[in-house]
Amino acid sequence: MKPELLEVRSRELRFLFELKKQSSCSVQMINKTDQYVAFKIKTTNPKKYCVSPNAGVMDPNASCEFSVTMQAPKVVPPDMISRDKFLIQSTVVPEGTKEEDVTSNMFVKEEGKIVDEKRLKVIFYPPDSAESSPVNEPLKQMDNNESRELKDDTVHKSSARPTVAESIEVPKGDGESVEVTKKEESHNKRKEKDVVKKVEEPVKPSQEYAKRKEEFAQINNIDEQTLAKDVEAMKSKVKELDSKVTEAKATILHLSEEKRSVTQEKHSLQGELDLVRSRRHRAQVGFPMLFVFMVGLVSLYLGYLLHN
Known part of the structure; x- marks a missing residue:
């Protein structure tokens, strides 16, 4: 051990x-x-x-x-x-x-x-019960056990107890005494049957326990209704968020398309600008050569005139 x-x-x-x-x-x-x-x-x-x-x-x-x-x-x-x-x-x-x-x-x-x-x-x-008696011992089971003990005890006592007819000696020929004894015996038997019948009836739970159980059931129903409302509210919020997410996705897609078109326009403009710059550069490079060529021709012509 x-x-x-x-x-x-x-x-x-x-x-x-x-x-x-x-x-x-x-x-x-x-x-x-x-x-x-x-x-x-x-x-x-x-x-x-x-x-x-x-x-x-x-x-x-x-x-x-x-x-x-x-x-x-x-x-x-x-x-x-x-x-x-x-x-x-x-x-x-x-x-x-x-x-x-x-x-x-x-x-x-x-x-x-x-x-x-x-x-x-x-x-x-629960709050209204003593701490020494735990709730998870069902009252119904306790009542049934008590009823069985009471039933067995009552039946044992009733079977052990002699009836009036057995305990009283009645002389023969006395009709009045015999009739009284029979009446007492039948009355006693009816009384014992009533006692056994009452004992055999199932013992119902206490009113306090039934009331407490009903209160818990009402509270549970209220909680379920509140939970159902919360679930519905959450579903509506989820739907609203889904719609907003869908709108956001569409907006992002539209902006992406616009960005792509702007980028394409930017590239085309950049190409045109480069083309203009190249043309301008070529024009700037060719103008001095033409000027030099013309000056040379004029000089040759003047030299020819002066020589003659």
């Missing part, structure tokens, strides 16, 4: 169940050893519960508490029964180990290593 490292004072996490309201509870742990013990707390529904602290190191023979906060519920679970579970893992660690040093690898089960595990279950109870 594995040694027990931590003693957990309660194996249940009891939460006051109210719609749209958070609820908290705490659990005390005691280190039963003369060594340092590290612990880590896990749950099957981490998004629903907040554990503080969820890991740590306990000194020898010391005690500590951890608190669990349940997020505000939006829907009442069937029969107010929770399927969530918690697991407390503990193991011996060297002296000087800090809380930030605690990791999941410390609690891997290996040969020669002690890993203690404690499992806790979650129980809900």
